[in-house]
Amino acid sequence: MSSLFRHIPSVDRFLLELEGDQALAGLPRQLLKDLVAEFLDLCREEIRAGIVTDESALSFATLAARAGAYVRARSRPHFRRVVNATGVVIHTNLGRSILAAEAVAAVAEGCRHYSNLEMDLDTGQRGSRYSHVEKLLCRLTGAEAGLVVNNNAAAVLLVLDTLARGREVVVSRGQLVEIGGSFRIPEVMKKSGAVLREVGATNRTHLRDYEGAIGADTAMLMKVHTSNYRIIGFHKEVELPELVALGRERGLPVFEDLGSGNLFDFSPYGFMPEPTVQQVLKSGVDVLSFSGDKLLGGPQAGIIVGRKAYIDLIKKNQLNRALRIDKMTLAALEATLRLYLDPELARRKVPTLAMITAGREELTARARRLGRRLSKELTGLAEVRVKPGFSRVGGGSFPEQDLPTALVAVRPLSTDVETLRQGLLAEDIPVAGRVEDGAFCLDPRTLMNEEFALVAGALRAVLAGGAK
Numbered sequence: 001m002s003s004l005f006r007h008i009p010s011v012d013r014f015l016l017e018l019e020g021d022q023a024l025a026g027l028p029r030q031l032l033k034d035l036v037a038e039f040l041d042l043c044r045e046e047i048r049a050g051i052v053t054d055e056s057a058l059s060f061a062t063l064a065a066r067a068g069a070y071v072r073a074r075s076r077p078h079f080r081r082v083v084n085a086t087g088v089v090i091h092t093n094l095g096r097s098i099l100a101a102e103a104v105a106a107v108a109e110g111c112r113h114y115s116n117l118e119m120d121l122d123t124g125q126r127g128s129r130y131s132h133v134e135k136l137l138c139r140l141t142g143a144e145a146g147l148v149v150n151n152n153a154a155a156v157l158l159v160l161d162t163l164a165r166g167r168e169v170v171v172s173r174g175q176l177v178e179i180g181g182s183f184r185i186p187e188v189m190k191k192s193g194a195v196l197r198e199v200g201a202t203n204r205t206h207l208r209d210y211e212g213a214i215g216a217d218t219a220m221l222m223k224v225h226t227s228n229y230r231i232i233g234f235h236k237e238v239e240l241p242e243l244v245a246l247g248r249e250r251g252l253p254v255f256e257d258l259g260s261g262n263l264f265d266f267s268p269y270g271f272m273p274e275p276t277v278q279q280v281l282k283s284g285v286d287v288l289s290f291s292g293d294k295l296l297g298g299p300q301a302g303i304i305v306g307r308k309a310y311i312d313l314i315k316k317n318q319l320n321r322a323l324r325i326d327k328m329t330l331a332a333l334e335a336t337l338r339l340y341l342d343p344e345l346a347r348r349k350v351p352t353l354a355m356i357t358a359g360r361e362e363l364t365a366r367a368r369r370l371g372r373r374l375s376k377e378l379t380g381l382a383e384v385r386v387k388p389g390f391s392r393v394g395g396g397s398f399p400e401q402d403l404p405t406a407l408v409a410v411r412p413l414s415t416d417v418e419t420l421r422q423g424l425l426a427e428d429i430p431v432a433g434r435v436e437d438g439a440f441c442l443d444p445r446t447l448m449n450e451e452f453a454l455v456a457g458a459l460r461a462v463l464a465g466g467a468k
């Protein structure tokens with residue numbers, strides 16, 4: 001064993017070799033040196049553990065190739081593009097919504113140059129960053145006023161803190177939900193300093209439950225969209241118009257956390273009924289909040305709209321300063337909202353909308369095209385076929401809605417599908433898909449045509465590599 005250690009070449013020899021590697025050009029020398037040293041430690045570890053028992057595995061050519069791959073994998077940016085072949089449109093782990101080209105351009109323009117972020121160009125005086133989207137939001141939703149913050153969790157926190165700190169907020173027990181990650185209504189409530197007054201039962205809440213809970217300490221009535229959670233069967237919640245009527249009668253504001261919040265009406269596309277933000281506001285709710293990067297298909301943001309008197313109070317809250325939206329987000333949000341001025345334009349240009357409304361025929365044609373390409377490029381490596389399947393909206397939106405699609409199923413011939421799945425995630429541009437019935441499945445709904453070549457290349461690299 002000890003003689004094997006002597007076969008490991010020196011760090012300097014690797015440095016000389018790797019400095020000529022185009023893929024590593026521009027890498028700081030000290031980082032390269034550290035990574036090579038790390039790699040050589042790994043080689044010694046392999047000898048000690050008895051993984052490497054033969055000096056042929058320690059030839060300079062073999063080790064230099066491995067060292068190159070090792071350094072490349074560890075020196076590339078940590079935050080990277082991923083190809084989403086999962087068919088989950090608002091994929092929380094993959095960055096939720098991707099932006100329309102118009103929004104991307106607005107972000108680039110807004111950061112490459114100075115901007116009127118907080119300058120009123122009519123007066124030359126200090127302006128408000130919210131002015132860039134407030135009018136647009138009002139026009140699109142019918143609200144009197146609006147503002148935007150970092151995300152919807154921040155929006156809920158800010159609304160509660162402003163309108164209910166130290167006082168009670170009445171919420172149905174059926175709506176005390178946890179939404180992904182760590183957003184839980186009772187906990188957000190506690191953080192805001194508002195006191196949760198839960199009413200009703202898990203499955204059924206009546207108007208009289210709210211009525212009975214209202215007292216001198218009540219600040220607000222709140223409704224929470226249960227997003228990715230449904231109670232079916234013996235179930236009742238109080239509809240928003242009834243809650244609004246009760247709020248009016250008792251002089252209390254009514255706030256709804258709408259979660260996804262769609263400005264676009266999906267019902268003509270065969271979706272289960274889901275009121276748009278415009279429709280919810282029409283029912284008279286005083287304040288409403290929703291996410292920018294779920295069904296809206298914009299950047300991460302929390303949008304708050306409603307009655308001017310309440311929005312003005314929220315804008316003045318000091319906490320708002322800590323939760324405020326940055327200029328890149330504002331640029332992306334304004335550009336996205338502008339597309340919504342023409343709903344059909346939004347449907348075509350906002351990727352989230354285009355993907356969700358894509359029809360089965362179009363998807364099948366695209367799956368066949370990808371399938372043909374993969375069959376050709378993966379000959380002898382995998383069996384490829386196109387089969388019917390389902391995609392999902394994701395992001396807690398339309399949780400029970402199966403979207404019919406066509407999947408390209410790739411069944412590896414000489415390796416197992418789990419190895420393929422992991423190998424694809426280790427590529428420079430990782431490819432995420434799903435495994436179904438022993439095959440790696442790609443859903444064209446979330447793939448762009450320009451990505452077909454990339455997907456084919458990645459599959460080929462992993463499958464050919466694995467067969468070596």
Ligand SMILES: *Cc1c(COP(=O)(O)O)cnc(C)c1O
Nearest residue numbers: 151152153179225227259260291
């Ligand atoms: C997603 C969601 C949130 C959190 O929104 P973020 O934009 O992710 O902060 C809050 N409430 C509901 C009902 C949601 O669906």
